[in-house]
Amino acid sequence: MSLIRGTGLRKTFGDFVAVDGIDVEVAAGESFGFLGPNGAGKTSTMRMIGATSPVSGGQLRVFGMDPATHAPAIKARLGVVPQTDALDEELRVRENLLVYGRYFGLSREQVRARTGPLLEFAQLTEKTDAVVESLSGGMKRRLTIARALINEPSLLLLDEPTTGLDPQARHVLWDRLFRLKRDGVTLVLTTHYMDEAEQLCDRLVVMDRGRIVAEGSPRSLIAQHASREVLELRFDAADHAERVADVAGIAERVEVLADRLLLYVHDGDGALETVAARGVHPLSALVRRASLEDVFLRLTGRSLVE
Amino acid sequence: MSRADKQSPTARPGSPGEVALGGGSAVEDPEREVGPAPRPPGGGWRAVFGYWFAVYKRIWRSTVISSFLAPLLYLAGMGYGLGALIDSGDRTAVPGVPYVAFVATGLVAAQAMMTASAETTYNVFGAIKWLHTYDAMLVTPLRVVDLVRGHLVYVLMRLTLVAGVFVGVALALRAMDSALALVAVPAAVLGGLAFATPIYAFSATIDSEQGFNVLQRFIIMPLFLFSGTFFPLTQLPVGLQVFGWVSPLTHTVALTRALGLGPDSALWLEPWRFAVHVAYLALWAGVGYLLAVRALRRRMVV
Numbered sequence: 159m160s161l162i163r164g165t166g167l168r169k170t171f172g173d174f175v176a177v178d179g180i181d182v183e184v185a186a187g188e189s190f191g192f193l194g195p196n197g198a199g200k201t202s203t204m205r206m207i208g209a210t211s212p213v214s215g216g217q218l219r220v221f222g223m224d225p226a227t228h229a230p231a232i233k234a235r236l237g238v239v240p241q242t243d244a245l246d247e248e249l250r251v252r253e254n255l256l257v258y259g260r261y262f263g264l265s266r267e268q269v270r271a272r273t274g275p276l277l278e279f280a281q282l283t284e285k286t287d288a289v290v291e292s293l294s295g296g297m298k299r300r301l302t303i304a305r306a307l308i309n310e311p312s313l314l315l316l317d318e319p320t321t322g323l324d325p326q327a328r329h330v331l332w333d334r335l336f337r338l339k340r341d342g343v344t345l346v347l348t349t350h351y352m353d354e355a356e357q358l359c360d361r362l363v364v365m366d367r368g369r370i371v372a373e374g375s376p377r378s379l380i381a382q383h384a385s386r387e388v389l390e391l392r393f394d395a396a397d398h399a400e401r402v403a404d405v406a407g408i409a410e411r412v413e414v415l416a417d418r419l420l421l422y423v424h425d426g427d428g429a430l431e432t433v434a435a436r437g438v439h440p441l442s443a444l445v446r447r448a449s450l451e452d453v454f455l456r457l458t459g460r461s462l463v464e
Numbered sequence: 465m466s467r468a469d470k471q472s473p474t475a476r477p478g479s480p481g482e483v484a485l486g487g488g489s490a491v492e493d494p495e496r497e498v499g500p501a502p503r504p505p506g507g508g509w510r511a512v513f514g515y516w517f518a519v520y521k522r523i524w525r526s527t528v529i530s531s532f533l534a535p536l537l538y539l540a541g542m543g544y545g546l547g548a549l550i551d552s553g554d555r556t557a558v559p560g561v562p563y564v565a566f567v568a569t570g571l572v573a574a575q576a577m578m579t580a581s582a583e584t585t586y587n588v589f590g591a592i593k594w595l596h597t598y599d600a601m602l603v604t605p606l607r608v609v610d611l612v613r614g615h616l617v618y619v620l621m622r623l624t625l626v627a628g629v630f631v632g633v634a635l636a637l638r639a640m641d642s643a644l645a646l647v648a649v650p651a652a653v654l655g656g657l658a659f660a661t662p663i664y665a666f667s668a669t670i671d672s673e674q675g676f677n678v679l680q681r682f683i684i685m686p687l688f689l690f691s692g693t694f695f696p697l698t699q700l701p702v703g704l705q706v707f708g709w710v711s712p713l714t715h716t717v718a719l720t721r722a723l724g725l726g727p728d729s730a731l732w733l734e735p736w737r738f739a740v741h742v743a744y745l746a747l748w749a750g751v752g753y754l755l756a757v758r759a760l761r762r763r764m765v766v
């Protein structure tokens with residue numbers, strides 16, 4: 159059963175094509191991600207799915223309904239966490255939930271009954287009466303999520319849920335999202351962090367310049383488009399391209415970055431030994447598992463996070 | 465077992481997970497796909513009003529000076545201070561009308577204009593651009609018209625409050641002295657709305673808040689001075705009189721002055737004149753409303 163089905167979905171702003179004919183399908187209960195760099199078209203896509211931005215071309219159904227004609231009905235069943243928190247900063251935490259719940263036509267009593275459990279879920283119970291302005295970035299993000307859950311949505315759209323948060327705040331947030339997923343809420347999120355996509359997504363698409371360049375589970379994408387391990391070598395060189403010859407034949411593929419070489423290999427330590435045996439001495443060397451970052455680099459020739 | 469998890473707000477019957485599965489029937493049910501949209505499920509303008517009211521409850525103290533004290537200071541300075549120079553003995557500039565009463569019955573209208581402008585400039589622009597309040601509202605079932613209506617109902621409340629307090633004080637000071645002065649309150653409110661809706665449309669259109677300086681300096685201040693608030697329009701050269709009659713404020717002042725001074729005054733109006741002034745203000749408010757909805761839709765639905 160698909161909650162979202164888009165075919166040939168396009169978004170244009172004047173002559174500019176932000177989303178260039180993508181196909182997406184998200185099933186109930188799934189965690190689905192859009193991974194891509196700045197300007198890839200992630201927010202534009204999410205806004206179309208959220209029925210706030212009109213579709214420029216192609217077809218889109220959310221809960222089986224057309225956003226062009228049934229926007230309020232779709233929105234009534236959605237939770238939306240936008241890229242930037244738009245909390246009512248001058249109001250208290252509790253008031254934020256009340257005001258927002260009323261937007262959905264919920265009664266004061268309904269909202270009040272949901273406030274306690276939601277704030278507990280968001281770990282904000284002690285902040286119930288605090289003015290939002292005084293909360294930390296991570297708390298605000300969690301409040302935005304709590305607010306988005308006020309109508310008990312079956313589908314939650316999260317646009318870069320953890321961008322700008324410190325590592326600890328991100329982990330707290332991931333944990334909350336796991337919980338929702340386990341309770342059967344369908345999550346659709348965008349991110350430009352590969353670790354986030356690996357943590358949260360059952361399935362994802364890699365977007366670049368308005369197009370989908372790859373699709374699959376994080377694991378299958380890595381298996382398909384990268385090697386098992388990556389050996390990173392840093393040299394004392396102005397241009398690392400000059401050093402490619404030194405490592406010729408060792409790796410399945412070599413990527414040249416501004417400050418290092420990436421060697422895609424099955425066995426990183428083995429490859430490092432081979433490099434040393436050739437008498438090549440990098441300033442530093444690092445063996446790591448391949449990630450979605452490598453997939454992205456492979457597919458687009460560019461880094462995910464600039 | 466996850467449903468037993470007390471910590472999760474969604475872990476109970478009718479939780480999102482179940483809604484998701486139940487909701488799937490919409491896909492199979494062709495009626496849902498092509499049928500007309502049912503009554504919008506959101507909270508409508510009432511919910512939007514709820515937001516503005518909640519904010520007002522937190523900041524109302526800071527509005528006391530501009531909303532209530534400033535007009536009374538004008539009344540004291542212009543009405544009593546300047547009035548003492550203008551009126552001498554039994555002779556008044558406008559026959560039979562003490563200057564303080566002349567000014568009070570005009571100020572209530574001017575103050576409505578000021579309030580309307582204050583509530584539909586930075587508030588609207590900020591909700592669009594700085595605070596993203598409108599973005600947050602529009603991901604919920606609220607529609608653009610709900611946003612405009614809820615905001616305007618809030619402005620209506622503010623206008624009623626401000627005009628009501630002013631008329632109350634003016635009556636207590638005997639600066640107004642007719643039972644009909646109470647009807648000047650809705651007249652001032654209508655006059656305020658005649659400004660609120662077009663200014664809302666303006667605020668939803670401009671790209672930079674610099675536009676508000678222009679509005680304040682070249683529209684609001686001149687209208688404040690040249691709409692018959694402090695002196696009759698007939699004192700002006702004909703060119704400025706025409707400008708004065710285009711201004712909704714002139715028409716509001718005509719209404720509030722007639723009502724505030726009562727049927728015995730020289731400035732009372734024939735019924736048809738009442739009707740014309742009301743119709744003119746309603747036209748501004750109505751056209752402004754349509755423009756406001758259109759401007760906000762263009763701005764938000766992209």
Ligand SMILES: Nc1ncnc2c1ncn2[C@@H]1O[C@H](COP(=O)(O)OP(=O)(O)OP(=O)(O)O)[C@@H](O)[C@H]1O
Binds near residue numbers: 174197199202203
């Ligand atoms: N309202 C708009 N008018 C004109 N261009 C727009 C508008 N919104 C987005 N764009 C352009 O569309 C492209 C895609 O933007 P979008 O916000 O969807 O990217 P994104 O993947 O979400 O990026 P980020 O990671 O920075 O949030 C960008 O080049 C952006 O400048």
Ligand SMILES: [Mg+2]
Binds near residue numbers: 317
């Ligand atoms: Mg974005």
